[in-house]
Amino acid sequence: MESGAIQLASVGPFDLQATVESGQTYLWDRADGNMYETMSAHGGDHWYETVVPPVEGVSDERAVVRVRQTDDRLEWESTTDAVPLLTHLLRLDDDLDAILDATPDLPLLRRAYEAYRGMRLVRDPPFACLVSFICSAQMRVSRIHAMQTAMAASFGDSVAFDGRRYDAFPTPAQLAERTEDELRDLSLGYRAPYVRRTAEMVAEGEADPTDVRGMAYEDAREYLTRFVGVGEKVADCVLLFSLDFLEAVPLDTWIRTAIADYYPECDAGGYAETSRAIRDRFGGEYAGYAQTYVFYYLRAGGE
DNA sequence: GCCCAGGAAGGGG
DNA sequence: CCCCTTCATGGG
Numbered sequence A: 001m002e003s004g005a006i007q008l009a010s011v012g013p014f015d016l017q018a019t020v021e022s023g024q025t026y027l028w029d030r031a032d033g034n035m036y037e038t039m040s041a042h043g044g045d046h047w048y049e050t051v052v053p054p055v056e057g058v059s060d061e062r063a064v065v066r067v068r069q070t071d072d073r074l075e076w077e078s079t080t081d082a083v084p085l086l087t088h089l090l091r092l093d094d095d096l097d098a099i100l101d102a103t104p105d106l107p108l109l110r111r112a113y114e115a116y117r118g119m120r121l122v123r124d125p126p127f128a129c130l131v132s133f134i135c136s137a138q139m140r141v142s143r144i145h146a147m148q149t150a151m152a153a154s155f156g157d158s159v160a161f162d163g164r165r166y167d168a169f170p171t172p173a174q175l176a177e178r179t180e181d182e183l184r185d186l187s188l189g190y191r192a193p194y195v196r197r198t199a200e201m202v203a204e205g206e207a208d209p210t211d212v213r214g215m216a217y218e219d220a221r222e223y224l225t226r227f228v229g230v231g232e233k234v235a236d237c238v239l240l241f242s243l244d245f246l247e248a249v250p251l252d253t254w255i256r257t258a259i260a261d262y263y264p265e266c267d268a269g270g271y272a273e274t275s276r277a278i279r280d281r282f283g284g285e286y287a288g289y290a291q292t293y294v295f296y297y298l299r300a301g302g303e
Numbered sequence B: 001g002c003c004c005a006g007g008a009a010g011g012g013g
Numbered sequence C: 001c002c003c004c005t006t007c008a009t010g011g012g
Helices: A016-021 A083-089 A096-101 A107-115 A126-134 A141-155 A172-176 A180-184 A189-203 A217-224 A232-241 A253-262 A271-281 A287-299
Strands: A002-007 A048-052 A063-070 A073-078 A158-161 A164-167
Touching: A002 A083, A016 A063, A048 A083, A048 A164, A063 A083, A073 A083, A107 A287, A126 A141, A126 A189, A126 A232, A141 A164, A141 A172, A172 A189, A180 A189, A217 A232, A232 A271, A232 A287, A253 A271, A253 A287, A271 A287
Parallel strands: none
Antiparallel strands: A002 A073, A048 A063, A063 A073, A158 A164
């Protein structure tokens, strides 16, 4: 086991709990089992853990990572040197202050940024991100997380680390070889055939979410909708939370409410037009950061 | 029982 | 192209 700590003074504002429990990622577990239950300000002091597949240019092998925030430090334990991996997964390489400074000074954004100061976007592994947002359709955050946990426990590899076993998210092939009924048994409901078929597409090499690297944003969104169960909204989530398209603004129920209540002139009818309008309103390049703060702020009861 | 949850697919106009 | 219905499942 390797372990260490990242001094956050060199990173800038960071809030681990808000980052991991805000409904952007469904691939981390809280060690105390109380994910999404007891929220506390800034860090929260809880251990979070995940199993990460190899990341090109960052880590050659599958890794188990445990991490917690205490004051101005990020303590970690891992099968490997987790500094580059955590930097990648939690976007510690973003200059958050500069991003927020570049955002338009709108009252709603100001309140959301103040409430969850330090929350960052995540950079999830692409395939798991794709599957988890296919599962997100008409589903509550805690149940989306439960589905990913169930798929990992039932169909993924079991990895030993520090005297315990951790469940890796299934590979495309591991999911593709399951039947629709086996996925329905994990309470995926009508999403079961979507997940199975999309996993098959990736496993067979028919398409891969990372194919969009280098594409123009709207072309990338269009490309991802070829996966079964992926429409424009889910495509935007994968682009934003995994593939570095920080301008993506997923139009979910909460952000649509925000548009109706605060920016009605941005409702331009179709998804693409409305998305373009709210993206411009939120400053363009980093509009996805604003969207994610607003999503979490409104869902937590803010107004 | 009813309503809703980070929507998408399939059909018809 | 837009509009409508259907699709599971669990928690309030």
